[in-house]
Amino acid sequence: MLKGKKFILGISGGIAAYKCAALTRLLVKEGAEVQVIMTKLxxxxITPLTMATLSKRPILVDFFNPENGDxxxxxxxxxxxxxxxxxxxTANTMGKMANGVADNLLITTYLSARxxxxVAPTMDLDMYQHPSTRRNMDTLRSYGNHLIEPNAGELASGLIGKxxxxxxxxxxxxxxxxxNQDNRPQLKGRKILVSAGPTHEKIDxxxxxxxxxxxxxxxxxxEELARRGAEVTxxxxxxxxxxxxxxxxxxxxTSAKEMLNACEKEFEQVDGAIMSAAVADYTxxxxxxEKMKRTSNELSIHLEATVDIAAALGTKKMAGQVLVGFALETHDAVQNANKKLIKKNLDFIVLNSLADEGAGFNSDTNKITIIDKDNKLKEFALKSKKEVACDIIDELAIYFK
Structure with a gap:
């Protein structure tokens, strides 16, 4: 799978640099070419000689060779x-990557890479939790980089944590x-309905x-459905x-009612639907x-429940159609998601919890659990939403085999 692939391995100054010897060996064993770029720290x-021996290529550290000017x-x-x-x-290197501080060969190569x-972060637990580090990681994700989450355990400091x-x-x-994404199940010829975004319920x-x-x-x-050949509404x-x-x-x-009408109209013509929109429960x-003027210190607005769109489609689902719902929970997550799965006649439900850092609204990442009708759970690590979309579509494709 990695045979013939060309990788740049950028090593920055952290104790975990020793793991790069094994990483390089594994990549070469897979048939890949590895060009190592190291910071001075x-x-x-880990020595350049070690990395050169394992990668079978000269190690790059400086912008030019001081001996011959190459x-x-x-x-x-x-x-x-x-x-x-x-x-x-390291926190230092990620800060430079996030903010374009091009003061070494590793960072300038990163900024030039197409x-x-x-990115595999490593640092002590307090550094990892620091707001500046979290912001820089979010920025790197927003650029489209793939962050490989660090593990929890005993750290070089002797502390225990992530x-x-x-x-x-x-x-x-x-x-x-x-x-392996190009070898993932394809959906050419399938018609899929997707709902997305919020609804706005008019007050005035x-x-x-x-x-x-x-x-x-x-x-x-x-976008992932379309990439795999599906016709997407x-x-x-x-x-x-x-x-x-x-x-x-x-x-x-705009509104829940408008989304309901559009989804019901389109649902008759599709093979499946993924209801990922965050539809208002009340309107x-x-x-x-006209604009309401402030006339007192209190205001009461009479609300009524909107129609549950996924449940409405569940009552209209025909043989062969696949219906997928979402559940965003704050407590009793699995139990509540299971209830929605049954009540709405879904084939599977995608659960994410606000208790999981990096998951939920207005984020570039998500952490999900997929639950099917047989109550089988598939748990996934925190990933970019593009990667999460791949996991969801992989599950959807199973129903079309």
Whole structure:
């Protein structure tokens, strides 16, 4: 699977640099080519001679060779590679990557790379939890980088917590998973309905009831379906996102009622539907036609329940159609998701919990559990929403075999 692939391994100055010897050996054993780029501090943790012996290539550290003036082109390296792996990625290196501080060959190569980039963080637990580190990791994810989560355990400081760089075998597995995407189940000829984003329930011409949904999960699902050949109808609530794939037909709606009408109309013509939108549960009974003025210190708005769209489609589901729902929970997550699965006549449900850091609304990542009718649970690690979309579509494809 990795045979013939070309990897840049960027090693920064952390104690976990010793793991890069095993990582390089595993990649070479898979038939891959590995070009190692080290920061100057990384040389204090593992020698260039070790890495050169294992990779069978000269190690790059400086922009040029001071002995003969040969230039180590970060542009050429960035174009050469099929993927770049930054491991270990220290807090310092991730800060530079997130903010474009191009003061060494590793960072300039990263900024020049046109290939996918995988980042394996490593640091002590308090550094890992620091707001600046979390922000930098979120920024790197937003750039499209793939973060390979560190493990929890005993750290170099002697403390116990999260911050151990993923094991070489885990990093290789992540690379195999990524490069195996072209071999994933295809859905050419299938017609799939996807709902995404929030709904806005009008209070008056300038105010509404809504939620924090960005639509990122639904759009990632629509794009992955389209990439695999499906014809996608995307019913989208208000969002700033765009879907430019030619296989995606987008229908814009605002309210829960409009989304219900659009989904019911389209559902008759599709093979399956994934209801990932965050639809408002309640809507004002009598929205005002003009802006409401402040007349007192209190205001009561009479609300009525909206129609549960997934449940409505569940009553109309025909043989052969597949219906997928979402559950965002704060407590008793699995139990509540199971109830929704049965009540709405779903084939499987995607559960995410606000208790999981990095999951939920307006984030570039998600952590899900897929539950099917047989109560089988598939739990997944925290991933980018694009990667989560792949996992969901893999599950969907099982029903079309």
């Amino acid at each position: 990384a040389k204090e943790f 230039w180590n082109s970060h542009v050429d390296s960035g174009l050469w590679a099929d993927a770049m792996i930054v491991a270990p990625a 290939c996918p980039v995988f 911050g151990r760089m993923a094991e070489p075998e885990e990093i290789v597995a992540a690379l195999k998973h990524f490069f 011409p300038v105010r509404f009831i809504g939620n924090y949904s960005s639509g990122k999960m639904g759009y990632a699902i629509a 995307l019913v989208s609530g208000p969002t700033t996102l765009s879907a430019d794939h030619p296989n995606i037909k987008r229908i814009d709606v 004002p009974v009598s929205p005002a036609n």
